Amino acid sequence: MTTPILHDFWRSSASYRVRIGLNLKGVAYTSHAVSLPAGEQKSPDYRALNPQGFVPMLEIDGHRLTQSLAILDYLDATHKEPPFVAHDPAERSHILAMALVVACDIHPLNNLRVLKYLGGPLGQPEAVRDDWYRHWVVEGLAALEAMAARSAGQWLNGDGVSLADICLIPQMYNARRFDVALDAYPTLVRVDAAAQNHSAFAAAHPDNQEQPA
Incomplete structure (x- = not known):
């Protein structure tokens, strides 16, 4: 199984959320740093992966997932414990x-x-x-x-x-x-x-x- 890759920036709060979620779910991953101040998120190579040119992006299970809350929702759907939202x-x-x-x-x-x-x-x-x-x-x-x-x-x-x-x-x-x-x-x-x-x-x-x- 391929190890998930998180494209993130160390001080991005959206990336920080996803790092927390991955850790809570016990999902091992590797990090690919994308420098926002240097504009690396707008490079043609990165935009080819994520047309919006934002971080984070998570490559997992053959998918390229974007938007932190959508990524967290995917993790919650595929890894049941601990749940991120209540059933009620x-x-x-x-x-x-x-x-x-x-x-x-x-x-x-x-x-x-x-x-x-x-x-x-x-x-x-x-x-x-x-x-x-x-x-x-x-x-x-x-x-x-x-x-x-x-x-x-x-x-x-x-x-x-x-x-x-x-x-x-x-x-x-x-x-x-x-x-x-x-x-x-x-x-x-x-x-x-x-x-x-x-x-x-x-x-x-x-x-x-x-x-x-």
Whole structure:
């Protein structure tokens, strides 16, 4: 059986999610680093594999899978333990809603291509770009803290890791990178602390990945 290949970038939060998912499911893989600052994701060779020119991309079981949540859904369908979402429809919806606060409402506004557009064609200085970043993080984390209040145990939904936690932890890493104050989000901070002591999350941390020279 061919070992899966994850095309990723060490500090990409979407790639970070997939690394966590692979580790949780116990799927061994090799990593192919794609430098986003150098624009390697836009190269003809990479676009031939992934026309959107994004990371992550996972080559597994003869497939080329893109988009982090779609990849995680595939892993959850093909490797049953631990489950990333609940079987109960209402609980499943709640987990997905929390995950999507990060994946749809925070991250797309703050990813590298948006920040580059703000700084390039729109001519916004770094201080303005950083304020933009923090604004959307704070808005999203405040909502997520309130949503998690009714369901959190050790993790955002009870005492089992879920898709919501997989999405949260990379966002908490990014929040700290941009000096977002986190005191207003005690539930999220507590879950993040639990993740730092979990081997699957720790192994996926950006500091433990191949970094550009």
